[in-house]
Amino acid sequence: MRITVIGSQGQLGCDLMSTLSSDRHQLTGLTHQQITIEDADSVESALTESQPELIINTAAYNKVDQAESTPEVAFATNALGPRNLALYCQKHKIRLVHISTDYVFGFDSTRKSAYRETDLPGPISVYGQSKLAGEYFVRAICAQHFVIRTCGLYGTAGKSGNGNFVETMLRLGQERDELSIINDQYCTPTSTLDLSAAIKNLIQTDRLGLYHVTNEGQTTWFEFAQTIFDFAGLTVKMNPILTEQYNAPAERPRFSVLDCAQFKKVTGFSLPHWKEALQTYLES
Ligand SMILES: NC(=O)C1=CN([C@@H]2O[C@H](COP(=O)(O)OP(=O)(O)OC[C@H]3O[C@@H](n4cnc5c(N)ncnc54)[C@H](OP(=O)(O)O)[C@@H]3O)[C@@H](O)[C@H]2O)C=CC1
Numbered sequence: 001m002r003i004t005v006i007g008s009q010g011q012l013g014c015d016l017m018s019t020l021s022s023d024r025h026q027l028t029g030l031t032h033q034q035i036t037i038e039d040a041d042s043v044e045s046a047l048t049e050s051q052p053e054l055i056i057n058t059a060a061y062n063k064v065d066q067a068e069s070t071p072e073v074a075f076a077t078n079a080l081g082p083r084n085l086a087l088y089c090q091k092h093k094i095r096l097v098h099i100s101t102d103y104v105f106g107f108d109s110t111r112k113s114a115y116r117e118t119d120l121p122g123p124i125s126v127y128g129q130s131k132l133a134g135e136y137f138v139r140a141i142c143a144q145h146f147v148i149r150t151c152g153l154y155g156t157a158g159k160s161g162n163g164n165f166v167e168t169m170l171r172l173g174q175e176r177d178e179l180s181i182i183n184d185q186y187c188t189p190t191s192t193l194d195l196s197a198a199i200k201n202l203i204q205t206d207r208l209g210l211y212h213v214t215n216e217g218q219t220t221w222f223e224f225a226q227t228i229f230d231f232a233g234l235t236v237k238m239n240p241i242l243t244e245q246y247n248a249p250a251e252r253p254r255f256s257v258l259d260c261a262q263f264k265k266v267t268g269f270s271l272p273h274w275k276e277a278l279q280t281y282l283e284s
Pocket residue numbers: 006007008009010011012013031032033035036037038057058059060061062077081099100101102131150151152153154158161162
């Protein structure tokens with residue numbers, strides 16, 4: 001199959017390129033230099049060349065705090081971008097895989113059970129709102145879509161790009177005497193290598209639609225950081241703090257664990273536990 005991965009230099013994009021290359025697909029990766037998804041002309045010309053039968057969009061504006069003060073940039077990339085891609089895919093009757101986020105949830109501050117695809121979203125940040133708008137465009141415009149919500153991504157490309165939580169912790173753990181980490185936000189950090197394998201499995205099926213896909217289990221950012229340091233053999237003084245004490249510009253969900261049962265049922269494939277995935281990442 002001719003597959004085009006948009007955002008091919010990002011964390012997920014990079015791992016998708018290597019994961020899918022083992023499958024004899026005709027793969028094209030498009031970087032931000034080669035395509036600007038919010039520009040319909042750029043989309044048309046970049047995709048005309050590769051003539052894809054399936055497009056995977058991993059491009060996004062992911063700066064959650066900055067998005068609060070630049071909503072127009074977040075909405076251009078995260079909402080109008082996917083809209084352009086959905087229009088292209090619908091016009092050419094091809095499939096679109098679009099990646100979304102657990103941050104479409106959060107409005108229910110008392111939630112304690114994992115979210116299913118049928119649960120009502122309620123974003124509490126500009127980033128979450130812009131990503132939800134993108135999902136809606138894809139689902140409304142493009143008949144042949146897979147929309148995949150995931151969470152807390154880390155992959156090796158994050159080392160050289162914008163970083164990721166794991167790399168940030170490893171850096172801060174060496175720079176600072178003491179770290180304060182939020183211990184009342186629950187989610188499931190997910191390896192982009194595992195997510196790439198999941199996407200590879202899902203696109204082999206005809207079961208289009210909306211899916212939640214993360215590693216197994218759940219944790220807080222504090223416990224995640226503690227486990228990173230344990231696995232890396234580092235001793236770092238850490239304080240567990242409440243969300244209010246961190247005072248970030250963007251509000252984050254207190255609980256955004258995703259229920260991946262639908263994905264497992266459809267593919268027969270499940271991702272490793274987040275601790276196992278983290279160990280694999282750190283070893284690599
Ligand atoms: N990171 C996370 O923790 C999570 C991410 N997601 C979602 O997963 C997807 C992949 O995330 P991740 O791999 O971490 O993202 P990255 O930021 O690592 O990669 C995104 C890539 O898209 C490119 N890009 C950004 N804006 C545009 C644009 N307007 N047009 C074309 N290309 C663009 C970036 O290029 P450049 O850097 O040069 O601008 C970058 O190479 C995104 O949809 C994201 O919202 C979901 C949950 C968690």
